[in-house]
Amino acid sequence: LLDLFDADEYADCRKDNLFYPFASRNEWEVADFLLHSSLSMAAINEFLALAMIRELKLLFNNAKELRSRAEMLPKGPHWKCQIITLLHSTKHPIRLFWRDPVECLESLFSNPVFHDKLDFVPRRVYTTAARLLRVYSEWLTGDFAWDIQNQLPRGATILGTVLSSDKTNIT
Secondary structure, three states: OHHHHHHHOOOOOOOOOOOOOOHHHHHHHHHHHHHHOOOOHHHHHHHHHHHHHHHOOOOOOOOHHHHHHHHOOOOOOOOEEEOOOOOOOOOOOOOOOEEOOHHHHHHHHHHHHHHHOOOOOOOEEEOOOOOOEEEOOOOOHOOHHHHHHOOOOOOOOOOOOOOOOOOOOOO
């Protein structure tokens, strides 16, 4: 199943460079900042023309090249829409918008931002080396995660996933 997570056309390139199509994490961070900024293409070009920035030897020298590289990044999951039919008529059709959970997981696994942020192994955390007081801070530190992991065959692991949210902060 994990093979699905490397299914995009640039997956082979990311095996050697997690931040492909960017050269490094530093270049990824510059690109991410510029792409999420409200700067115009002209302002991005002006920024990239600064002598100090040129010394970074980025793989992109202008906004157009940056955009081209960004288009090579793995695509996020697409929204799907389904009309819900009810027994009783409504003024307007009821539309359910949703994303495929496997596509969401695929997107998380292939996104360089999360490469060192995903946890798969249950763990027990204590306040001291004497293990007198256990800390329950997230799902993988709880007993239920351990119980599930113990039922899986050797080499398998759990993948805790929140499949929906109403934007309420969980932490």
